[in-house]
Amino acid sequence: MGTSPKVELSIPIIPDMELAATQTSEVVARHMGLGQDKSDEIKMALIEACINAFEHSKTEEGQVEINFTIEDNTLVIKVTDQGVGFDENTVKIPKIEQKIKSDHKRGWGLQLIKELMDTVEFESTDEGTTVTMTKKK
Amino acid sequence: MGTSPKVELSIPIIPDMELAATQTSEVVARHMGLGQDKSDEIKMALIEACINAFEHSKTEEGQVEINFTIEDNTLVIKVTDQGVGFDENTVKIPKIEQKIKSDHKRGWGLQLIKELMDTVEFESTDEGTTVTMTKKK
Amino acid sequence: MSDFQVSVKEVDDVVVIATDGYLNNIGGEKISDICDKHMEKGVNKFLINLEKTSVVNSIGVSILIEIIEKLQDTKGKLAYCKLAPIVEKTFNIMGLTKYSTIYKDEEAGLSDLSA
Amino acid sequence: MSDFQVSVKEVDDVVVIATDGYLNNIGGEKISDICDKHMEKGVNKFLINLEKTSVVNSIGVSILIEIIEKLQDTKGKLAYCKLAPIVEKTFNIMGLTKYSTIYKDEEAGLSDLSA
Numbered sequence: 001m002g003t004s005p006k007v008e009l010s011i012p013i014i015p016d017m018e019l020a021a022t023q024t025s026e027v028v029a030r031h032m033g034l035g036q037d038k039s040d041e042i043k044m045a046l047i048e049a050c051i052n053a054f055e056h057s058k059t060e061e062g063q064v065e066i067n068f069t070i071e072d073n074t075l076v077i078k079v080t081d082q083g084v085g086f087d088e089n090t091v092k093i094p095k096i097e098q099k100i101k102s103d104h105k106r107g108w109g110l111q112l113i114k115e116l117m118d119t120v121e122f123e124s125t126d127e128g129t130t131v132t133m134t135k136k137k
Numbered sequence: 138m139g140t141s142p143k144v145e146l147s148i149p150i151i152p153d154m155e156l157a158a159t160q161t162s163e164v165v166a167r168h169m170g171l172g173q174d175k176s177d178e179i180k181m182a183l184i185e186a187c188i189n190a191f192e193h194s195k196t197e198e199g200q201v202e203i204n205f206t207i208e209d210n211t212l213v214i215k216v217t218d219q220g221v222g223f224d225e226n227t228v229k230i231p232k233i234e235q236k237i238k239s240d241h242k243r244g245w246g247l248q249l250i251k252e253l254m255d256t257v258e259f260e261s262t263d264e265g266t267t268v269t270m271t272k273k274k
Numbered sequence: 275m276s277d278f279q280v281s282v283k284e285v286d287d288v289v290v291i292a293t294d295g296y297l298n299n300i301g302g303e304k305i306s307d308i309c310d311k312h313m314e315k316g317v318n319k320f321l322i323n324l325e326k327t328s329v330v331n332s333i334g335v336s337i338l339i340e341i342i343e344k345l346q347d348t349k350g351k352l353a354y355c356k357l358a359p360i361v362e363k364t365f366n367i368m369g370l371t372k373y374s375t376i377y378k379d380e381e382a383g384l385s386d387l388s389a
Numbered sequence: 390m391s392d393f394q395v396s397v398k399e400v401d402d403v404v405v406i407a408t409d410g411y412l413n414n415i416g417g418e419k420i421s422d423i424c425d426k427h428m429e430k431g432v433n434k435f436l437i438n439l440e441k442t443s444v445v446n447s448i449g450v451s452i453l454i455e456i457i458e459k460l461q462d463t464k465g466k467l468a469y470c471k472l473a474p475i476v477e478k479t480f481n482i483m484g485l486t487k488y489s490t491i492y493k494d495e496e497a498g499l500s501d502l503s504a
């Protein structure tokens with residue numbers, strides 16, 4: 001095992017398949033010595049990134065790639081789809097006061113990811129999206 | 138998603154990393170409609186195949202690949218390492234009567250895999266080993 | 275982690291829903307259906323015991339916001355208890371706690387809700 | 390699935406070891422250490438409650454065979470209870486059940502062992 005262990009996952013769009021990713025992050029987090037709270041935050045962010053790729057990417061390839069790398073004391077997670085892409089800047093920040101009255105109760109995933117992880121970056125074109133998120137020890 | 142969904146996992150040799158594979162098999166098994174008993178048998182066989190690759194392959198690459206495919210009503214799992222390989226025919230069938238008195242209590246993995254799965258095949262050269270195991274619905 | 279299960283009991287005028295498993299869209303819909311059925315009968319206080327639900331997603335939780343909206347018409351109440359830290363954090367980020375209350379356990383929730 | 394935990398209690402002349410989590414090499418060693426310490430004090434009946442251990446590997450279970458061997462010198466006994474079906478199947482395939490007994494629950498195990 002090198003200094004930068006890598007875990008690579010390629011999962012099909014199957015209900016609950018995101019749980020394969022969270023189980024993986026849990027093992028990696030434990031290996032890094034991350035506490036339970038941080039591990040749980042990573043799991044939640046990963047679920048949201050996966051279900052976004054499942055639901056919104058419209059990928060024809062039908063697979064979503066998840067990569068984990070441990071760099072020094074930071075876990076770097078990339079979730080990639082080969083779908084239609086989106087512009088992060090057009091996504092509205094959700095507010096509960098509005099959601100309560102709106103027909104559209106959803107739209108929380110990106111917000112949760114940003115709040116739960118240390119850094120989050122989106123690279124998105126019409127050939128797909130990669131979300132890169134990190135959590136420090 | 139095509140007719141033959143594929144899950145691909147590449148995991149580093151990290152303690153308990155085999156659990157990332159079992160969580161994946163659990164989701165796939167549920168998706169296929171396999172019962173809990175069969176799903177648990179798959180998990181156990183997968184743990185044994187993974188820890189064999191971890192422990193015995195001496196792979197320099199440091200990664201183990203696990204592939205799941207659903208073919209008709211059969212789950213096909215391949216566990217591949219790029220290690221030193223071994224000759225399955227030289228592995229003795231373990232017997233508890235001998236193990237009790239022996240200094241070498243281990244050596245149960247292959248036996249368990251064979252008993253728990255429907256079919257098991259080993260392809261092994263000095264460039265690595267692939268265990269292919271299947272479970273019918 | 276497997277299929278989402280619920281068990282329901284009524285304590286005085288409060289419906290207690292105990293969940294088990296991943297609260298995703300399917301789990302959310304199950305809870306919503308139970309609430310709908312009870313609301314039709316005029317019940318409007320619900321306590322969800324999430325002790326055995328350590329994993330949720332935002333789709334499942336969004337469905338709880340739907341329930342909160344429906345309950346506003348009759349001044350009903352939605353409450354939760356036994357939340358795992360990450361579930362509580364998620365509820366806080368999404369702001370559910372502005373419209374519904376988190377209790378430590380069933381006893382605390384029941385004594386406050388049925389008062 | 391997380392770290393392997395054990396809790397130990399003594400009931401009459403039987404040591405009951407309740408496990409929680411993945412029984413791998415580390416889990417097996419933990420159980421073995423506990424048995425060793427008690428054997429030094431002359432105790433030779435052990436009941437392992439595996440209710441919260443739904444996943445095992447063959448390395449962890451091999452360590453139980455070591456314990457069985459050690460107990461043979463003093464005509465001691467190793468027993469288990471509350472096994473998940475896959476754990477019971479594994480014990481059967483490996484033949485552990487020829488040298489040690491599976492009980493339904495702690496009560497059944499204790500009443501038989503301490504007799």
Ligand SMILES: Nc1ncnc2c1ncn2[C@@H]1O[C@H](COP(=O)(O)OP(=O)(O)O)[C@@H](O)[C@H]1O
Nearest residue numbers: 052053056057085086106107108109110111129
């Ligand atoms: N991987 C993706 N591919 C395409 N669009 C995406 C992707 N991830 C997010 N989006 C877009 O961003 C929006 C907001 O996502 P999110 O905050 O997770 O809420 P929700 O998934 O509930 O809509 C989505 O509705 C979708 O339009």
Ligand SMILES: Nc1ncnc2c1ncn2[C@@H]1O[C@H](COP(=O)(O)OP(=O)(O)O)[C@@H](O)[C@H]1O
Nearest residue numbers: 189190193194222223243244245246247248266
């Ligand atoms: N992936 C592998 N690469 C190299 N050798 C292997 C591999 N899998 C199994 N073996 C060989 O087969 C033997 C028997 O394996 P197994 O039955 O799982 O028992 P154990 O792992 O306890 O030795 C191992 O000791 C090893 O020599």
